[in-house]
Amino acid sequence: MATFPVINMENLNGEERGATMEIIRDACENWGFFELVNHGISHELMDTVERLAKNHYKKCMEQRFKDLVASKGLDGVESEINDMDWESTFHLRHLPESNLFEIPDLEDDYRKAMKEFAVGLEKLAEQLLDLLCENLGLEKGYLKKALYGSRGPTFGTKVSNYPPCPQPELIKGLRAHTDAGGIILLFQDDQVSGLQLLKDDQWIDVPPMRHSIVINIGDQLEVITNGKYKSVMHRVIAQTDGNRMSIASFYNPGSDAVIYPAPTLVEKGAEEKNQVYPKFMFEDYMKLYAAVKFQAKEPRFEAMKAMETTSNLGPIITA
Numbered sequence: 001m002a003t004f005p006v007i008n009m010e011n012l013n014g015e016e017r018g019a020t021m022e023i024i025r026d027a028c029e030n031w032g033f034f035e036l037v038n039h040g041i042s043h044e045l046m047d048t049v050e051r052l053a054k055n056h057y058k059k060c061m062e063q064r065f066k067d068l069v070a071s072k073g074l075d076g077v078e079s080e081i082n083d084m085d086w087e088s089t090f091h092l093r094h095l096p097e098s099n100l101f102e103i104p105d106l107e108d109d110y111r112k113a114m115k116e117f118a119v120g121l122e123k124l125a126e127q128l129l130d131l132l133c134e135n136l137g138l139e140k141g142y143l144k145k146a147l148y149g150s151r152g153p154t155f156g157t158k159v160s161n162y163p164p165c166p167q168p169e170l171i172k173g174l175r176a177h178t179d180a181g182g183i184i185l186l187f188q189d190d191q192v193s194g195l196q197l198l199k200d201d202q203w204i205d206v207p208p209m210r211h212s213i214v215i216n217i218g219d220q221l222e223v224i225t226n227g228k229y230k231s232v233m234h235r236v237i238a239q240t241d242g243n244r245m246s247i248a249s250f251y252n253p254g255s256d257a258v259i260y261p262a263p264t265l266v267e268k269g270a271e272e273k274n275q276v277y278p279k280f281m282f283e284d285y286m287k288l289y290a291a292v293k294f295q296a297k298e299p300r301f302e303a304m305k306a307m308e309t310t311s312n313l314g315p316i317i318t319a
Helices: 009-013 017-030 043-071 108-136 142-146 219-224 263-269 282-292 298-308
Strands: 006-008 033-037 088-095 154-162 174-177 183-188 195-199 202-205 213-217 234-236 244-252
Touching: 006 009, 006 017, 009 017, 017 033, 017 108, 043 088, 043 108, 043 154, 043 183, 043 244, 088 108, 108 142, 108 154, 108 183, 108 213, 108 244, 142 219, 219 282, 219 298, 282 298
Parallel strands: 006 033
Antiparallel strands: 033 213, 088 154, 154 244, 174 234, 183 213, 183 244, 195 202, 195 234
């Protein structure tokens, strides 16, 4: 099995740039995931975010989760459960408007750290999108513009904890799925593992690494690249020991962004395959995704293709 791709972003600034870009290309085409080190977000800030996130869970969410487990009788479960996840979560929205100061129970230093962290992640996401443009032969800024919509991208964070589970073989921390959006940036626990991706019909562990950011490709980038880059099924395995922290930030299209394959990539791929992904509004995709998140993505694309014939989405914008 090939080694999980890890990219040292400092190598983009010197003689190893070409080789590093090649690792990114291979990761996008063959893994759908890669891990970044030396990504420009300070280790001190990451340590602060981790400490505050874990303290917040313990103080404000742990007992709620235990009460939920008890109320559903999950602590004594004997057969596999396929309709829920063993996770405790809350969501933050950063763009187009932040709800950071509307979330109850968050202490001011936690809000401040998450705001600073989100700014760093947004900058990193846009830097990565331009690196992908370079590898794809698209002009700089194309992917950011493709996701923009009328009010800019949607950017938010899902803060999750995966508590110790007495029966991890019977319930997943998070069921297998692909992510609906654009590009995902994950700050995961480096002590407790659990994240896996599906590659060549095998579940592969995404290795926990201190101060790294895990990147994965969402469904929208698969559409824009006309399948050259693919979103990949992934899941979280619950563990009997340890509480796994996961802070996943989603750089997604604006709700009214019209998503469609980049014309130059359709032309380049025409000889190899006739498949062209659909054109649709991101908001419509999300309505469908909400109902079928834990099912295969291909029927979602087919449904969008069927809707395309009855929708008038107007002229497409080219970068």
